[in-house]
Amino acid sequence: MAHLSESAVVKISEICQRYADENTPLMMILSDIQNEYGYIPLEVQELVSEKTGISVAEIYGVVTFYSFFSLKPKGKYVIGCCLGTACYVKGAGQVFDKFSEVLGIKGGETTEDGLFTLDALRCIGACGIAPAVSINGKVYPKVKVSDVPEIVASYRNA
Amino acid sequence: MSKVNIKIEGYPYEVEAGLTILEAAKLCGYEIPSLCTFNHGECNQGSCRVCLVEATGARGLVASCVYPVSEGMEITISSPKAAEARRTSVELLLSNHSLNCQQCPKNGKCELLHVAKITGARENKFLGAKTPTTVDELTPSIVRDTSKCILCGRCIERCKNAHGLGILGFENRGFSTIVSPAENRSFAKSPCILCGQCVSVCPTGALMEKSEIGKLDAAKKAGKYIVVQTAPAVRAALGEEFGMKIGTPVTGKMVAALKRLGFNKVYDTNFGADLTIMEEANELVDRVKNGGVLPMITSCSPGWVNYAEYNYGDLLDHLSSCKSPHEMFGAIVKSYFAEKNGLDPKDIFVVSIMPCTAKKFEKERSQLVTNGLPDVDCVLTTRELGDLIKRSGINFRALPDEEFDQDLLGDYTGAGVIFGVTGGVMEAALRTAYYVLTGHEHELIKFEAVRGLEGIKEAAIEIGDSTIYVAVAHGMKNAKVLMDEIRAGKSKYTFIEIMGCPGGCVAGGGQPYVKPCFLPNEAPDILDTYRAKRSAALYSEDERLAIRQSHNNPQIQQLYKDYLGAPNSHKAHELLHTSYAARERFD
Numbered sequence: 001m002a003h004l005s006e007s008a009v010v011k012i013s014e015i016c017q018r019y020a021d022e023n024t025p026l027m028m029i030l031s032d033i034q035n036e037y038g039y040i041p042l043e044v045q046e047l048v049s050e051k052t053g054i055s056v057a058e059i060y061g062v063v064t065f066y067s068f069f070s071l072k073p074k075g076k077y078v079i080g081c082c083l084g085t086a087c088y089v090k091g092a093g094q095v096f097d098k099f100s101e102v103l104g105i106k107g108g109e110t111t112e113d114g115l116f117t118l119d120a121l122r123c124i125g126a127c128g129i130a131p132a133v134s135i136n137g138k139v140y141p142k143v144k145v146s147d148v149p150e151i152v153a154s155y156r157n158a
Numbered sequence: 159m160s161k162v163n164i165k166i167e168g169y170p171y172e173v174e175a176g177l178t179i180l181e182a183a184k185l186c187g188y189e190i191p192s193l194c195t196f197n198h199g200e201c202n203q204g205s206c207r208v209c210l211v212e213a214t215g216a217r218g219l220v221a222s223c224v225y226p227v228s229e230g231m232e233i234t235i236s237s238p239k240a241a242e243a244r245r246t247s248v249e250l251l252l253s254n255h256s257l258n259c260q261q262c263p264k265n266g267k268c269e270l271l272h273v274a275k276i277t278g279a280r281e282n283k284f285l286g287a288k289t290p291t292t293v294d295e296l297t298p299s300i301v302r303d304t305s306k307c308i309l310c311g312r313c314i315e316r317c318k319n320a321h322g323l324g325i326l327g328f329e330n331r332g333f334s335t336i337v338s339p340a341e342n343r344s345f346a347k348s349p350c351i352l353c354g355q356c357v358s359v360c361p362t363g364a365l366m367e368k369s370e371i372g373k374l375d376a377a378k379k380a381g382k383y384i385v386v387q388t389a390p391a392v393r394a395a396l397g398e399e400f401g402m403k404i405g406t407p408v409t410g411k412m413v414a415a416l417k418r419l420g421f422n423k424v425y426d427t428n429f430g431a432d433l434t435i436m437e438e439a440n441e442l443v444d445r446v447k448n449g450g451v452l453p454m455i456t457s458c459s460p461g462w463v464n465y466a467e468y469n470y471g472d473l474l475d476h477l478s479s480c481k482s483p484h485e486m487f488g489a490i491v492k493s494y495f496a497e498k499n500g501l502d503p504k505d506i507f508v509v510s511i512m513p514c515t516a517k518k519f520e521k522e523r524s525q526l527v528t529n530g531l532p533d534v535d536c537v538l539t540t541r542e543l544g545d546l547i548k549r550s551g552i553n554f555r556a557l558p559d560e561e562f563d564q565d566l567l568g569d570y571t572g573a574g575v576i577f578g579v580t581g582g583v584m585e586a587a588l589r590t591a592y593y594v595l596t597g598h599e600h601e602l603i604k605f606e607a608v609r610g611l612e613g614i615k616e617a618a619i620e621i622g623d624s625t626i627y628v629a630v631a632h633g634m635k636n637a638k639v640l641m642d643e644i645r646a647g648k649s650k651y652t653f654i655e656i657m658g659c660p661g662g663c664v665a666g667g668g669q670p671y672v673k674p675c676f677l678p679n680e681a682p683d684i685l686d687t688y689r690a691k692r693s694a695a696l697y698s699e700d701e702r703l704a705i706r707q708s709h710n711n712p713q714i715q716q717l718y719k720d721y722l723g724a725p726n727s728h729k730a731h732e733l734l735h736t737s738y739a740a741r742e743r744f745d
Contacts, residue, residue: 042341042744055324056744057314060340064330 084123264363354515354667391578399544405691410559428574430487461658471740488533539668572706661689
């Protein structure tokens with residue numbers, strides 16, 4: 001845990017304390033940490049393990065099971081490309097590939113400048129406007145491959 | 159307990175409510191093929207789907223290992239529908255398995271292959287992608303090969319139940335799921351204590367000890383002078399490798415087998431145990447008399463030492479500085495024994511037969527080196543010795559009983575024998591510490607309070623006009639309780655024995671597997687009783703021996719007279735004592 005700042009140790013301990021009375025506090029603790037810091041690295045999992053008595057391997061298992069949790073810092077803009085069935089048949093695969101090409105990263109990765117993360121999402125419940133792309137919560141409907149460079153540029157220049 | 163009426167294959171039975179179908183069927187005389195479940199509920203994830211049966215009132219087929227019986231339930235095991243479903247479950251497991259059975263060291267002891275046979279899964283039906291494989295061979299103790307893992311979770315549960323550690327967990331999701339330490343790290347880069355309890359429950363070859371038989375062969379080819387020593391617990395279990403009943407002591411046959419395997423000398427680690435007691439009991443007396451750090455804690459178990467270094471780096475001065483018995487023995491072989499026999503220590507190769515996987519790691523510790531040579535060169539588990547005997551065409555059951563070599567390091571006492579069971583080191587130490595402190599033997603040889611399988615045992619011992627409190631713990635979950643007391647300054651004990659594995663070395667991670675599906679002649683509750691049965695084998699040997707206190711071992715007395723001087727002398731410290739260092743948990 002050598003890498004954690006003192007303020008992070010205080011904050012994460014406080015988050016663990018919030019759920020001290022819960023029988024199964026892990027999901028709530030991890031959600032709060034994810035929201036607070038945007039990622040949950042191993043050092044943080046070790047601290048949570050110490051505070052809760054849950055083994056690091058089990059915490060790591062939960063973090064890697066749910067796609068909501070991340071082990072690495074995410075970019076300023078998280079591009080979520082829906083690859084659910086409806087979006088997929090409407091060409092979301094090509095849209096995803098175009099984002100990957102324009103940004104120079106694969107799914108799950110973050111650009112070196114820390115601006116963009118590209119995530120493949122399963123159905124986000126927006127099948128009527130397929131293929132759908134969600135960027136930091138803003139949803140883009142019926143995205144075409146040719147739209148992609150412009151979308152990326154609008155954030156890059158923002 | 160209330161009862162329910164059920165039918166199996168049309169026959170009526172009355173069974174206890176709350177049982178699973180699998181358990182109830184077993185009591186009624188049916189053996190439903192099953193795989194992932196272990197020892198009535200120690201691991202019950204219902205993950206493998208091999209135990210599917212038909213049951214009225216249920217939707218579809220049910221996994222009998224997790225589905226409870228209920229009043230009026232009619233269970234069908236034999237129907238083609240159920241039998242085909244079980245076979246398909248096995249075929250699906252095989253479809254994501256490496257299927258290199260003849261290369262696999264688990265060959266002949268594999269539960270997956272066993273259920274494949276009894277469910278009739280013959281062809282490789284489902285061909286396609288396989289989960290990417292990790293093979294971790296970095297530690298000297300345990301090899302993890304995920305291509306053979308069926309994701310049953312037994313290892314995860316055992317690590318938690320025995321130690322409260324949970325080194326292993328499920329990682330990722332769906333087809334990418336593997337069982338591994340966090341970040342799919344090597345055991346070497348995680349706070350694993352290498353005890354091998356996970357190995358002892360793994361149904362396949364996914365978790366195995368790292369074999370050192372090749373090392374032994376190389377030493378033989380190089381013409382080394384090879385000295386073998388056997389830990390006490392080995393004799394209580396080796397017979398199981400040859401179909402003998404659990405709890406059969408096989409000391410004489412084990413010696414006879416080793417003598418036929420071309421070792422130059424066949425000795426007993428019990429001599430080392432007696433030596434350990436001499437050093438440790440005197441260290442304890444010294445700490446008590448001169449205000450040393452108390453409680454003092456035993457240091458024979460390498461799993462426990464690993465645990466202490468990872469988790470209690472601030473309390474390592476509580477550990478006895480004594481090397482473990484086989485390391486002491488190795489150090490004496492490469493010094494005293496070598497001198498007496500005119501051998502160059504460089505030409506001697508010391509092999510330890512151990513019930514333990516952590517001992518393989520221990521022998522490579524940089525602190526366990528004398529004059530630039532490791533005290534021990536090779537550690538084989540009880541299972542590996544079984545393999546070696548089988549490979550060499552020796553009919554173990556037909557062997558006569560023979561004696562260990564008697565010269566120089568051949569005597570041992572009952573105190574040494576019981577080192578292999580929880581409470582044994584404590585009992586052995588008390589026999590000698592009492593003598594050192596009072597000048598006469600304790601009227602009782604047996605210290606019953608420290609025997610048995612209770613997780614934490616304690617006793618008050620009257621020595622002269624004072625009383626000392628001692629405690630015994632096995633399994634790190636129990637050790638933690640005592641260690642946290644020490645850290646909080648609340649420990650009332652003077653001396654504590656800690657062993658890594660629950661039950662002590664007799665149930666160590668290198669001992670023969672106890673898998674009921676391969677033990678048709680053992681009682682159904684064997685998983686609950688094998689530790690006690692193996693322990694009884696050692697206590698019976700203690701009872702049989704004429705000398706039962708380490709300080710009365712004549713060759714130990716001779717060793718001090720001729721070579722070491724006195725316990726804890728400068729020479730003894732040089733050869734027989736060691737040190738510890740705190741370690742990072744995830745470095």
